[in-house]
Amino acid sequence: MAALRAFESAQRAGAKIPEIVAYEKQDDWGGQWNYDWRSGTDKYGEPVHSSMYRNLWSNGPKEALEFAEYTFDEHFGRPISSYPPREVLWDYIDGRVRKSKVKDKVQFSTAVRWVDYDRDQDIFTVTVENLRSGKTTSSEFDRIIVATGHFSFPNVPEFEGIDSFPGTVQHAHDFRGAEKLADQRVLLIGASYSAEDIGVQAFKMGARSVTMSYRTGPMGYDWPDGIEELPLVDRFEGQTVHFTDGETREFDSVILCTGYLHKYPFLPGELALYSPNNIYPASLYRGVVWQKNPKVYYLGAQDQWFTFNMFDAQAWYVRDLILGRAALPSAEQRAAHMRQWRDRFQELDGDADDVRFQAEYIRDLIDATDYPMFDLDEVVRIFLAWKQEKKENIITYRDKSHPSVITGTMATTHHTTWLQELDDSLERYLSTPERSEVEAIVVGTEPDAEKDEAATQE
Template structure:
């Protein structure tokens, strides 16, 4: 099997998981195939590569990342921690449960920083087309070097698609929106909430993007934040100045009319309306055509294309778990490619897909969906040598996170969780999230002196504690 050539498309968290999986096998003495990874950005990291650019990048390509400047993890890091490279190992000390984007990029980069994995990546290289040849059971991958504008083609035995599915925004239309005089943007193009200071902001959507960008806008001094939902409200107890309303029916200039008859005026609209599965480099018979859910159709064990099992997808699911799920998928795909894991017959694969599909269709709550994904990851890890970890405890962390947000959506990032990998309790960040305006790695890892407000709050808390005793 080692005379194979494997193409990995994308070097974000999923592509890095694939590189790490093969590297792990190689370090253990296994001869691995030739691997070529194509990444259209100048560095790896995928979504975690922040860029000020929106729309079109410096090469004239569509901007991949939806990352915004002041993003902090909106789920506990203990739920995404790598089982074979912990936060303790990387940082050498406990850090808080909700790090900012620079910290998480440093973590995923650090796992491969001392390896030769970058030698396998061709950066600033866009995959233009993948063609399968039935007669030879191989693929031709045509790519363009974006710096030299040179197009080349190479042959591969198997393909791993690791481009994610949060880069092609779903942009619905609304009656009259062309008359809206303010800013209209999709969450994919959102880069910072500072511009919303003293603005009336409308978030259309009831997902994590709407919740987080809405709270960011509140943090940065928006005059008001309204979240508009289509079918179900998020349902938090929002602070004064934030509210939820049902779907927008139409716009009339700066006024938005909602289906319940309410009318509000806005200065800015952010479409938090999700993303599309879109793979412009693949023919339609190799592409996922699915809504964003935890079990997209057409994939055996959520990774291998049923109609051509030499094509694999990583990270194609809607996600509760992220980095460690990508690892579980990557280790399993690696073992399929190396012949360590048997590939069942087409009928057996179809039966497995049907069993998981029926369970997926029976999901009736958020809690059941989280447990579904935990059980899915457990099934993958059981097929490989990836370190098994306490998935049920991670489910409990997710449930605690959900409850913390219900309790107070402005303070849940100040909570501390315990690593299921090391048992380490997360540190308390030196500054409450709502007052932390510097998202840099340097600031995060420092111990800054307390400002006057912090000293005043400490005195107030000390006085209150003295009264109760």
């Protein structure tokens, strides 16, 4: 979507753009934000792309991901809270291109089966299958943009005795909701964002206990009663799990929050990125140009602090390379540039360094294009404030508010606290529900008085 928007932006400004075809395996766009209740395989028998689950709310402030050229104010016409649910964010990214014709360039329900590169003719042949009709076709292209993301192929480790566990075992990729975890003893293996969020979701939905197992170090939040962290799992013996510190616990459900693999089954080895999940993968000049074949580009291949606006910065730069607006350095110059950034990356020490590094990376890309510059230092400040708010209270940080870096608008406070909000629909989020008598008493306002005040304002 970012790539299509970048070309559309140039075309609206009068530029001549090349023929563009986008292949999308899902029936609609939105990537991870396009929720599908299915897990494992979709209705066509294809691997499910999205790892989205019910009641997922943004775990980072929306102000840190806001598009510089399409604000939340413009889309919703009013301030909203800093941590919207999934459907609200999907509506925002869809709304940016809803009135344009870029969707006409997308062939939905179409899986890319293989990409072949002919060195002699300098042409890519892309073979795709229309999943609805079953028809397979091939087309030739001059450039390839790989914009699939890299959070769809789960990394699934092995643990001794796990095959003896009588409860449910699943990867976070297949997790679709915490409601079924009510009154269960839940083990989450992992110590990053998936474990953190699914853990507090399970707590919110009434899990009897939540245990998170870490490999290198605990997340270290001030967890509420009912949530704990223990070191790595040593082995399973039926329902009993042994940890490396000698502790044992019994569980009903296990969720593997063990990350994802860079996997591109439609690409030959010489075009496919192989990398750990980090913020500066090797072999990508400026994080987007495949060094071994600079007519192949990757968007969003990094681990991410910034998201939507980073994808934009990357897409605008790739667009300008394709349009000839930006010059591509020689292979030797690209390699030297990558070494400089990789050296900086290797010296990073902690989250604050990572955020600042990614901000500088984005600044470097934006400086090379006409994408609107925004206050990246302020976004860094918001990220660091967010980290502190999580440290202070991992359950209530989503109830905090931040100002828009683009418009200055301060986010509102959502009408219901995250812990109490069980409806993540767009309709509910944008509504103004009446307070119940209990809620009114808690906040010190009688329901009738509220109605009278609202009538007076009208």
